[in-house]
Amino acid sequence: MGQTTIAILTDQSSQAQNFVKNLLSGKETTVFKSLDGKNGLLFSRSEIERYMDQEERHDIKILTKNTTQSLKSMSSGEQKKALLNYLITQQPDFLVLVNPFDNLDTKTRQNLRDTLCALSESKTLVQLVGRLEDILPVTTDFYSLNKNELMAYPSSNAFWESHKKETTKFKGRIPQPMETVNLQSEELVNFNNVSVSFDGRQVLDNINWNIKQGEFWQLIGPNGSGKTTLLSMITGDSHKGYGQKLSLFGLKKGSGESVWDLKQKIGYFTPAMIDKFRGYHTLENMIISGLHDSIGLYVQPTDTEKRLAHKWLELLSLSSKKDSLFKELSMGEKRLVMTARAMIKHPPLLILDEPTAGLDDKGASLFVSLVNKISRETTSAIIFVSHRKEIGLHPEFNFVLEMKKTGSVGKIIPYANT
Numbered sequence: 001m002g003q004t005t006i007a008i009l010t011d012q013s014s015q016a017q018n019f020v021k022n023l024l025s026g027k028e029t030t031v032f033k034s035l036d037g038k039n040g041l042l043f044s045r046s047e048i049e050r051y052m053d054q055e056e057r058h059d060i061k062i063l064t065k066n067t068t069q070s071l072k073s074m075s076s077g078e079q080k081k082a083l084l085n086y087l088i089t090q091q092p093d094f095l096v097l098v099n100p101f102d103n104l105d106t107k108t109r110q111n112l113r114d115t116l117c118a119l120s121e122s123k124t125l126v127q128l129v130g131r132l133e134d135i136l137p138v139t140t141d142f143y144s145l146n147k148n149e150l151m152a153y154p155s156s157n158a159f160w161e162s163h164k165k166e167t168t169k170f171k172g173r174i175p176q177p178m179e180t181v182n183l184q185s186e187e188l189v190n191f192n193n194v195s196v197s198f199d200g201r202q203v204l205d206n207i208n209w210n211i212k213q214g215e216f217w218q219l220i221g222p223n224g225s226g227k228t229t230l231l232s233m234i235t236g237d238s239h240k241g242y243g244q245k246l247s248l249f250g251l252k253k254g255s256g257e258s259v260w261d262l263k264q265k266i267g268y269f270t271p272a273m274i275d276k277f278r279g280y281h282t283l284e285n286m287i288i289s290g291l292h293d294s295i296g297l298y299v300q301p302t303d304t305e306k307r308l309a310h311k312w313l314e315l316l317s318l319s320s321k322k323d324s325l326f327k328e329l330s331m332g333e334k335r336l337v338m339t340a341r342a343m344i345k346h347p348p349l350l351i352l353d354e355p356t357a358g359l360d361d362k363g364a365s366l367f368v369s370l371v372n373k374i375s376r377e378t379t380s381a382i383i384f385v386s387h388r389k390e391i392g393l394h395p396e397f398n399f400v401l402e403m404k405k406t407g408s409v410g411k412i413i414p415y416a417n418t
């Protein structure tokens, strides 16, 4: 007979962090009586970051004892595996899993799902998940967390009935930019047989990828296949592109363009950016800051800039919050604002790196419809990186990285064939 497996569905209102803290310190055990006096451990992205920080700061190995690689340089899948293995060796009575499948590709997700289902035979698992599809099939007890209030469902049927999917749409059109960015070439990115190795191990093998103005690409590949490595060559954050046949916006890599020139042509958003600043800026200033390539605004905005920001806020149905602080927004709202910030100039290339990770179904569906809209109504090319096949996302092409012993190879699959 298996143990209790608990699922708690979270949404943008949930005070999940607080809840988890109380649960692990024994303060929530009035609801979960079976956990009273038991020892629980946490499996979450924040724990990986905490161990990453400890390993780096003190130059020690905790999760990475059996490898020479640093936790930081591992792919998300490798990091999660290392954390889970470590937690199991600590023999906890129960595990709290916060969005365990985020940032994982289909196969790694399936493997982790199987491992967790097997683990549920001997340990109590408490899942806090924002996406319905992430709930383990072995779940016995269902709850939802509204702000800090836990609501119990009498049966799994009652739970699934009350969470049928909804879809949401935006009203109005994407606001036009103040000026257009000059382009020397319609070809924005050209990888011509580009390969990348780390410490003698080839990670990317002869990549050929040509991205033209206005195209909508989804970049897909298993954990560790080299998606981040590819993107960092485009954004100028990796030197691996030098000396190879890589052209960006019509210029060969290394032919004198500055990282600044590159950043002018690229709008970039990844959820980790949100953690980089404290969020004491108004929404209006956050969006305008996209015109100045800063996070937050440090100069007085002009009236034209303010008008443009208002148009974006209107589109996002956030006008009433224009003077609110960015940090007061829900996670989903923050991502919409960050995307508006990345798009305000209509950069020739918009890169969205796993932008829906950690969102609940409603938040993800809203985000996806904004991206589809940007693709339809602007000439910006889009690269959308995601492990999940996002329901409702309509890219024109998939660039699929397939892992081989000699490094990942890239395949182009038109969306119509997927």
Ligand SMILES: Nc1ncnc2c1ncn2[C@@H]1O[C@H](COP(=O)(O)OP(=O)(O)OP(=O)(O)O)[C@@H](O)[C@H]1O
Pocket: 073, 074, 075, 076, 077, 078, 103, 198, 199, 203, 221, 222, 223, 224, 225, 226, 227, 228, 229, 230
């Ligand atoms: N600086 C580095 N030093 C050593 N190995 C590295 C370094 N950067 C990346 N790697 C390795 O290269 C491979 C590709 O990593 P990359 O982060 O690009 O994959 P990914 O597809 O983005 O993975 P994920 O989806 O999990 O984020 C991984 O095996 C990773 O461990």
